[in-house]
Amino acid sequence: MTMAADLTDRQRRILARLVSEYIEQGEPVSSSWLAEHSGLGLSSATVRNILARLEEQGLVRQPHTSAGRTPTDAGYRLYVDWLLNARRRLKSADGLETRLRRSGTVTDLLENVSHELAMASQQIAFAMTPASQTVRLRHITFVSLDSRRVLVTVVATGNQVTHKVIDTPEEYEMAALEQAAQYINAEFAGLTLHEAREAIVARMHEERMIYDVLLTRALQLAQTGLDEVTPEETLHVQGASFLFEGALGSSVDREHVTLETLRALFKLLEEKHRLVELLTSYIEADGLTVVIGSEHTSPDMHPFSLVASSFNDGQRTGTVGVIGPTRMRYQRAITVVDGVSQAVARVLEGN
Amino acid sequence: MTMAADLTDRQRRILARLVSEYIEQGEPVSSSWLAEHSGLGLSSATVRNILARLEEQGLVRQPHTSAGRTPTDAGYRLYVDWLLNARRRLKSADGLETRLRRSGTVTDLLENVSHELAMASQQIAFAMTPASQTVRLRHITFVSLDSRRVLVTVVATGNQVTHKVIDTPEEYEMAALEQAAQYINAEFAGLTLHEAREAIVARMHEERMIYDVLLTRALQLAQTGLDEVTPEETLHVQGASFLFEGALGSSVDREHVTLETLRALFKLLEEKHRLVELLTSYIEADGLTVVIGSEHTSPDMHPFSLVASSFNDGQRTGTVGVIGPTRMRYQRAITVVDGVSQAVARVLEGN
DNA sequence: ATTAGCAGTCACCCCTAGCGAGTGCTAATC
DNA sequence: GATTAGCACTCGCTAGGGGTGACTGCTAAT
Structure with a gap:
């Protein structure tokens, strides 16, 4: 060669x-x-x-x-x-965009995006928002669930909502929780989630001597609640059944898309963190990325190609894309992924 | 015959x-x-x-x-x-139960349950909480997202959390929203979600003449927010890759588990509402249900069997189960599903 | 009612032969 | 020197045939 x-x-x-x-x-x-x-x-x-x-x-x-x-x-x-x-533009972008605009939270949006993409490309599609350093805290609430548990709801910019149940060392009064939330919101809203956590930890050190029980508790709760914006929840995959088309298509396929390879891929898709790792390792810059067969680092992906595009609304970077056999309609996949990616970016800017 | x-x-x-x-x-x-x-x-x-x-x-x-x-x-x-x-008891139920107890919200729990079940049975597993009439409103919060959007978070008994973005006709002040939430919580917490909605609608009629803008808005928001506890979000499926084992197993399998039938099943699993319909049509009473091959109403399910068990913690009824080829290890599946189902019920009662 | 024995069926495997699509190479042509 | 026609060759695919072995159903004896 x-x-x-x-x-x-x-x-x-x-x-x-x-x-x-x-x-x-x-x-x-x-x-x-x-x-x-x-x-x-x-x-x-x-x-x-x-x-x-x-x-x-x-x-x-x-x-x-x-x-x-x-x-x-x-x-x-x-x-x-x-x-x-020589890239083409997607025609039906308008209808798509208005459909996407109906989404409420970012989670809804990603769900819809992955669905639209799967349908348009007739392949398995994903949409991901990696845990970003630029998402900002908007509002936090605490709700007492039972004696030892508090529900923390975090609303971030881009209508991203996460909630999490926290085990606490002692019981909280409803009123105390509300006051605590108000305090956190007043002090830390507007910071990125990361900054907010840093700031809260710093504050805890500063004020350690103050013995204000309420304050300490509020900070602790907030810190734990912000600890983790699970990346798993920000990855959406849809259209798995389309993967079979390739394997069914050419009857006795000598393609390497066999039951065995399909199974390996499904396993990979199920362990979402593996997929997240894979994707984040590829996508560095904005724009379209195509990874073909043996170019993949993971052997499980060798029979497949990936067409992805990362979008950026200034606040948050995400990735959408499709996965299919190496013998994929790249023209169509590229057009669709590119179009959807840009539509998502516009929708997010609109918020 | x-x-x-x-x-x-x-x-x-x-x-x-x-x-x-x-x-x-x-x-x-x-x-x-x-x-x-x-x-x-x-x-x-x-x-x-x-x-x-x-x-x-x-x-x-x-x-x-x-x-x-x-x-x-x-x-x-x-x-x-x-x-x-002659049913057997699952042995490892204790470890399972403590693991499940770590779950925060019901959503977490179902996620964990489906995962545990898939691993224990080595088959595709699901866990579902159907929209129930007996779930009670615990706490509601409103957060303003932008000029025309409000995030409604509903916490129900059993640590069930749902949130939803609502388009509103006009902008709300942060303070007004908090006041509204307080009002709703004071008046309607403790009712079932259904009752709460009814009560709110009734109140809206009663007080129509009062021209209390805040009150009216609060009621409207609450009503819309309670409108829908999406059933899609309460179904969790995991372990899809296990389905391949059956098809791979007996080399050139004359079983009816072919690529074609697998694809049909995957399609069914993707359209969660179809699966929900299917499940709810089977499970009437408490306890174990086994549906075998052609006993299924949906032709797509004919090559498969389903082992499910519904649990009941007094407040809410849910279903867990597994799906596999008709040639399934029923003994094991029944034991595992039964054990997990009872563990879930105990965990829910514990809350 | 049970069983031994026997004839019959049919998937599976292996082998062969023929076909045909498509190639590489070489020698002739522009 | 690039292009092309022609030819020998390769090899996957298919169909057919014979042998094998694992079963069965049936019948007649126990």
């Missing part, structure tokens, strides 16, 4: 035609088919020469000697990079 | 042996194997006669002429009914 970058224009067009045809049909593409449909007016023999060179570069492969060519992951990569340069 | 009820003791024992062996091995059971292992001291020929009669009754079936017998759904049914009469 030599350098893959230096391709003649003709080679590139043949490769692109091959990849798109293979994506549609799912069967190895022959030299004669390419000769007829490439629009280059070449004979199949010439195409064979070209294919032989593409194969040397590791861009295409033959399942067996007397078969046509299929793209390798590297071949998909070149094709996708080429697609990304 | 004649009446299935009147079986001699010998027939019953042969059937039970056949079913349990088939469940373990996944392969048709032959007359000679049964003759050796039934403990009845019969020859294979006699067993063949018995099997022929069981087949007449529709309890067993031959995949093809020269194969052993497999149970039909009716055969499983008899076997399961027989199991239910």
